[in-house]
Amino acid sequence: MLTNYVYKLRPNITQSTKMNNWVDMLRSHYNWCLNDRLTQYAQQFIQGDYCSLRTKAEACPLTCFVSKNGATGEPWKNSSDKNPRRNAGMIQDAALPELKKARPWYAGIDSTVLQQNVKRLDIAYKNFFVGVACRQGLGRGFPKFKNRSNFTSFTYVMGVKVQGSKIYLPKLGWMRFHNSRPIPNGFTIKAATIRKRQDGWYVSIRIEDKTVPDYIAKPLTEVKKIIGCDLGITKLVHLSDNHQIENPKFLTNKKTKRILKIRQRRVHRKCQGSKNRKKAANHVGKLHKKIADKRQAYQWFVAQKIVFRNVDAIAIEDLNIDAMKRRCKPKIDENSGRFLKNGQSIKKGLNRSISDASWSDLTLKIEYLAAKHGKVVIKVNPKHTSQKCQNCGHIDAFNRDGEKFICTECGYMSHADINAAKNIRDRAFSIVRVDYPELKRPKNRKETSPRSLRANVVSLGT
Template sequence: MTNYVYKLRPNQTQALKISAWVDMLRSHYNWCLNDRMTQYYQQFIEGNYCDIRTKGEASPLTCFVSKSGATGNPWKDSKLDFEGKARNPRRSAGDIQITALPELKIARPWYNGIDSTVLQQNVKRLDIAYKNFFEGRGFPKFKNRSNFTSFTFVMGVKIKGNKIYLPKLGWIRFYNSRPISDGFTIKVCAVRKRQNGWYISVRIEDKSVPEYSAISVADSPKVIGCDLGITKLVHLSDGYQIENPKFSTNKKAKRTLKIRQRRVIRKTKGSKNRKKAAIRVSRFHQKIGDKRQAYQWKTANLIVSRNIDIIALEDLNISGSAIR
């Protein structure tokens, strides 16, 4: 399984529609997060209460994922266990919110224009954020326009030449810079906004391609070790060193960034000129990111082309010490 990234060429109508989708999906994501936070506050902070008539435990019905709320349909269909007894497993918060999507479309008719699978993946995106939280990576945060710029399709995507079909968006032209080989099927597509336009990441798979099999060191005489450096990018065990270009911290890049940031500060807040200057800063950062990625691929190709069998790497947190 691999990913191909292409730049889209939507017309004006399609571009406006994609932007509207992102705004609505961001609002839906924030609503779902607030719904779960409300449920937690009501259940574990305020506590449950006792119904006077039934004398049973109850919870407030102001959120979809409440413990006993009928609005969320918290119980799945009855199933038989290994003893033949009926049991009703609880739905997860994500299942409840996905089940509530038809009610969302009734209350907010403009969500009918968004593909159903895209809305479902939006809820699953929040599930992943909660999973990361329980693994110690920080509590999910509300999204704004700067950190919510993408959505995902999981079915219905077709590619024909230099056009790609996205459900409810239609056929969109794109720069077919890397044709997909025969035999590969499209699994997932993610549409993302960058400073110079819209991009789509296509995940493709060919089950006929065999997976890499593990081999032992004893069977592979040619082994090379890679060590991440500071002044140099990578030190190889055979003595070869790969230079670190320092795309964002070299003298020219620092001067260019300083000038463009100064131009932003000098513009009037809220003006169009200030927005244009901010876009120039963002595009400069994107250019640096593209250079880093291209150099990383060039470095990887250089290492694997040295006629070796095994590459040994350190288990380091390199996210904070990448190419600067």
């Protein structure tokens, strides 16, 4: 089994300055590698001896770090290999000794850390191409140039040792840390990622024990009981067994919003580039960190609440959250050519609430916990789940009036979101039955499908 444990580090001043320097250097190396790949990509489309598209200078090792056919180094490996051509990551990896020679301060960084930095860019590219391949706007975007706020970590894959409450990081030395949970016996350290957060440095240690089996989700054939979850804003989750789970709105509640506003104003009023401004900005960051930590803890609590119910499977909507948060289209007045109100300013608040609820993180946690306890998560298409009537299956946008659900066809009344949760549950059932025909109900009982059964009950009642 492979898992991660996170600890807070207690570096001394030398170590923390060193780590700060490393992060800065690694960031510029990452950006340099990305730029190199972009240049090389553009290079492939011109015929001729040009080195750079901009200057149109001829390719020559002295004028240009990009050779005509292959990024920064020898594009071929041993010709005896099956696939002798190096990819961009391998070329940049092989160029690391050159980098250390040209910029000696990079020699201070552990070599596996530098290699992982190149790998990180490889992964960014890979994720992008996965998204392109499935053509649904899913997946990640194109690799970005990193700035100080979104590049804060580096990874070791070798040489990390832990002894009591001290950790050995190559080229940084022994460092103390808060040993908040012991590493279980039999687990070996695979990698360690050092990350800078607002209140200090953290290490995430990846540990593995091959003798411990992985968590395996239950096969769909064994699913008998399903609970449906409808994710929302006013209440975080509505369950198909009529339960609701509160949404504390850690970022968008009135109190936090006020504190955040005050702290942001304090930053704004300090001189640009001053130490006091930095201090004030740190205050804002600490609040954001606290909100993120609270949200994390609460989501584990919610995930437990859902997974520990007496069910085999959990049905969740497969939401495209990016699409939900997309900006409204601009409205232009035909006569004057001026922009009219398009509702974006109202939607901005909703978008913040959606981000604050962080449904995708919650779904991930539910998936993890479900697998851990031998259950399975079924993702269903959310289309019309909130407009469909549970009783008669009638779909109509007018069925819903805020939180109330009144069917325009049969008059069925319910809480709108619980109605949706039940629809999600039923949809998951239909997925299970379609995939595994042996689970389909026997033919003689086909007439008593849930829909007609309920219709019978209604007609008996009247």
